[in-house]
Amino acid sequence: MDEQTNPAELVLAARRGDDEAFYRLMVLHHDKLYRIAFAYFRSEADALEAIQEVTYRAYMKLHSLRKPDYAGTWLVRILINYCNDERRRRSRQAEYRSGGIPDERADVTEIRAVRDSLESALDVLEPRQKQIVILKYFEDLTIREIAAAMQYPDGTIKTWLYKALRKLKDYMRKDGEPD
Template identity: 45%
Template sequence: MTIEEQVRAAQRGDDQAFYGLIHAERQRLFRIACTYLKNEEDAVEAIQETTYRAYLKLGKLREPRFFHTWLIRILIHYCLDERKRRRRMLPVDEVPERLSREVDLAGRIGLGMEIDNLKPKLRHVILLKYYEDMTLSEISRLLEKPEGTVKTWLHQALKQLRAACGGEGGEEHA
């Protein structure tokens, strides 16, 4: 059964189809929630709330092929709302290896804090690109922004991170 068929079945009331869709994405949802909320318990709660919201709104999903993007968007919105509600931000305690291969532990913690200090739109792009290994076109669809805008935000974020971490933030690399 394709994803589109599963989504259509779930929209018709097939709870097993909905469960299958959520079950297939559970690890990815958990990683994203942990990235935003920095706490496993909060991440599990975020997934529960996301599942609930998705179940209630499933009938409004127009394009079944975009189910996964739609589900991740619900999760990210919940995580952002939760962070605003708490009015506190914890530093990232672990930076993906791809983003900082040669940075020592103190540098990694500092980089994580710098990522937390980025503007939300820039932070989203960094987290989705380097923590979730999403392509720019996937990020573009998820954030509902043109791919060129996402590329610009990524460039700005990396430039700010280089500058904050003592790199060559102001210079262009050929």
């Protein structure tokens, strides 16, 4: 293999700013990358889009490639990560369209509405109850950790949490109308 097609030499040249060397590196691995992407998506357009994204990611992260001799393996790993991410994204979009959980691009106004509704519901609780609910469900603390933090027995925390959840349930059942 001469210097023109040695992947390690192409990586080193590309790191020095030789865009032509980076282009040759991508051409050298194009067929293999295309076959893998096509196997994932079964679509020429999606496979080509995947290669385009991998090319961009590789160009931006070329400095992070530790061993230039493994450029091909590195590119394949980037491609597989992209393909897996894209499949998950498409799955979430399909769930969202079919009434499932919205994806991360959900409308900001919807997120604000949910947050406002949750804050309103928490406002019906006594301060101690609100604190326990926040520690339990927002901070993911155990009953024992909450009891230690608030310096009350576990049983007392459980009772207050039960009463808080009952109050929230009643509040939600009444469509947000406080007692």
